[in-house]
Each structure stands twice: as structure tokens, then as C-alpha cells.
Amino acid sequence: MLDIKVLRDDPEAARQAARKKRMPDRANAVDRALQLDAELRVLTPKLDGMRADQKAGSKEIGKMAPADREAFLGGQKAKKEELKHFEEREKQLKAEIEQALALVPNIPDSEVPDGKDDTENVEVKKHGMVRQFPFAAKAHYEIGEAQGWLDFTRAAELSGSRNYVLFSDLALLQDAVLRFSIDLMVERGFVPVDPPVMVRDPAMFGTGFFPGGEEQTYRCEKDGLNLIGTSEVPVTSLHAGEILSEADLPKKYVARSMCFRREAGTYGKDTRGLYRVHQFQKVEQVVLDIADKARSLEHHAAIVQNAESCLQAFELPYRIVAVCGGDLGVPQAFKYDIETWMPSRNAYGETHSASRFYDYQARRLGLRYRDALGKVRFCHTLNNTVIASPRVLIPLLENHQNPDGTVNVPAALRPYMGGRAVIGKKVF
């Protein structure tokens, strides 16, 4: 949520923001919010005056002799009656402003590239050499199925499309990857968190997924709970409604959780293999800190670096792209995606997403802190993937495959794989 003052001061910036994000309907919300706000700002002083007057009368009456009360009472009642409809309008306006404001997207930073979708993201860094295979490289699902590590048929039978079952060494490899990532983050000072994967609506709203993301979310209607699509939701919301002490900041969390996504509207897209699935596990990093842009930028660089460390440890080629306006979500001010090389796609595929929000989420969450001067302010929030599986298994299997279908285990992961340097048997 943006501060209404930001809209008043520079409404064009907010409209422009929505357009840059290719959300024209949300640009309209700016004007709706402002229009309602203008009415409220006329109404408020008037209402306050009336209330002050009525309140003063009530105080008088308490001190009066009973005989004098009668005459006064009539006047008081009339004032009360008059107040009533103005108060109703006030309540209505406040609710509607809130509603409109919730639709206004965060303003993208000026360095966000212009563009309509992910094809217009801008590469800013490339790391590692793409491997040239002297043999016919297989896709991860070919290797996985041949090794008995992967079963999409039974998964579909059990749970429908976009599901999978991992077996044996691939199940272990997934765990190795996740555990390595957590250990790396703990070493870097992040506090490990095992959060709930079902959350109430305010957490979805506060992090900016609602309104708008309802179609992507599995919901337990009976209980009014939502399955999270990322632990960003519960972890960023951990301190919602609190006023933290500046001494407690920054809060740096690393969470591991199951994630659930309906993937509505993606029919026919990435249907093979492990790329786009309904449930997966993710290690996520979340940072909460004081409202200072420079600090946010530092954290952002650091959380990107953390993800890079993982990919480097896994010996995977990747690149970093600055996400363009049209591919940015509602709450983000800036986002880097990290894409890892996936031979079966003959392309880099998104594996990480590092966002900064400034105070947009914090404002919606009521996430605040008291600064050195005693002033209460909204925090800044950021997050990035550390590793998400099974998607990361795609590059791991494909980049490290041998002609016979066995797969090399990167040195960093061997301690988590019983010391083995190779997994699988000769299958090709």
C-alpha cells in the first residue's frame, strides 16, 4: 500500500507506475482513491467540529442541576441526529479509500526497464559457461524416469496433472540441496524458520498477493485459510501489527516450506517435467529492516549474492535479469530474477526471484518500528529465493549428467549425499 500522501503529492507518478506495470485498471484506482480522499478531507474538519460541540455539551450536562437538564437534552439529541448521517458517510469513504488504495501498485524504481513481459527483461550478469555436450544430452525427466527417480504417471493418477513423485537418490538429492542452502544461510546470520503453510487472509493481503492472486491460491474455505505459494507470506507477516524496536532490526530469516500454486491459466505451458508443478519446497530469505533506501539496496545486493553462492556451489551456469515493468508484481519496486541454464529448454529458466518492496508490504501489514528519535515508522521488506525444488533439480540433473545416465554430484553437496560423487546406474 502506498501512503495516500504520495498520491496527493504526485498522482501522475502513481498512475504512471500502474501503466509501467501494465495494469491500466489499477491506474484508475489512483483517481478513485483521490476523489474519495478529497471528499473525506472536506468532511473531516466539519465532522470534528460537530463532534467537539456535541461532546462539550455532554460534559456540561453532567454538572448541571437536574432542573436545567431538560432544556439542554433536546439540543443534544438534535446534534446527535445531525451527526449520524455524516458519520455514516465518513465510514463509507474510509472503507472505499482503503479499497481503492489497496489496488494501487507499488511504484517501480526508475531503473526498472520498460517492457511488457518476461521477454523484455534485461540481462545484467551472466555467470559460468554453458556446457557443450559431446553426446545427446537427455532431459531431466528422461534421466529421472530411466533411473526410477521420477514418476509422473502415478502422480497424475493420485493428484492430477502438474504433480510428481520423487524416489530414491533424487528424493535425497532434493533434501541435500535444501539442507545445504539452509546451512549456508544460517552461516550468514539468518535465523531459520519453519512457518505455517496455511495462513489467514490478512497475511495474503498484507504481502500484496490479495486482492488479485486469489485464482493462484489453494484455499481451505471451511477454515478460511490459504495455502501459501511462498513462505514470504507467513515470514514477512510474522511481525504484522507490531512495533519493533530499532535495536531488533534487521530481522533476517531463512524459511523452508512447502509451497502450493494452482497455476491457473497456464494450461499447455511447461507441461513436461518438473518445471511447473503445483507443490514444491522452497528455502526463502526474508529481510525486515528500517525505512532506509540505501539499506534496502544493500540487503537486496546481499540476498542476490546469497542465491548466487548456492548456484555457484552447485556448479550451475546462471544469469541475472532485471525484471521489466510488465513482469513486475503489484507490491514490488524492483526485482531481479535469477535464471539457471536448463539444457532441455536450451535456455535459462527462472529459479529465483529477488524483490524489494520498501514500505509497501509493511504498510499493509502494520509492520512498524520505533526509530532512534522515538518516531514510529514502517519497515522495509525484501525477499529472495535461496533454492526452490524440484525446479532446481532440472539444471542439476541436466548439467551434471553423464552419457550413461548417471549424474555427478557437485562437491558441495557430497557431504549431504553420503559422500558420493555420482548417483544412478548405467541406463543408457
Add this chain to the structure above:
RNA sequence: GGUGGGGUGGCAGAGUGGCUGAAUGCGGCGGUCUUGAAAACCGCUGUCGGCGGAAGCCGACCGGGGGUUCGAAUCCCCCCCCCACCGCCA
């Protein structure tokens, strides 16, 4: 699912119709004392909005919504949430 107890300021916890935006304690800030620190003592210390250069003044807010009343944290109704015990299950 059943029964009972609760939701008040950064935290803990008083407060059952006007003198309460809210006692008290803790914490925080400032000061006295000290070579320095601690302790002790003194003072200040809720959030949001409006007007104002400021001091300040006004308004809203005691889980949420509605109601009674000239006046509600306090009374009534509905909802949400938390806790305890029992039952059931893992």
C-alpha cells in the same frame, strides 16, 4: 465437538456509565549523582488524523461490527480471535 476464562498503551496489568486516553509496574528517553558505569532518585514517554511556524488546540481509537444513552473501555446484541480443561484423533 463440549465447558469455562479472556482480548486494554512497546510489554505486563488495573479499570463496570461522566472526574479515564486510560492507575501501577517494567521497558525507553532526558536529568541528578559518579573518574566512568551500575544502583538510587527526579522528570518525560500511546497510535492515527485535522489546524498551527511552534507551543498547543480539536477529533478518532481500549479485538471487529451494530445498538442503548445527553455521555460507553465500562451496559446490550452479533462476529472474530486467544487461553484452559474435557472428549476425539494423530
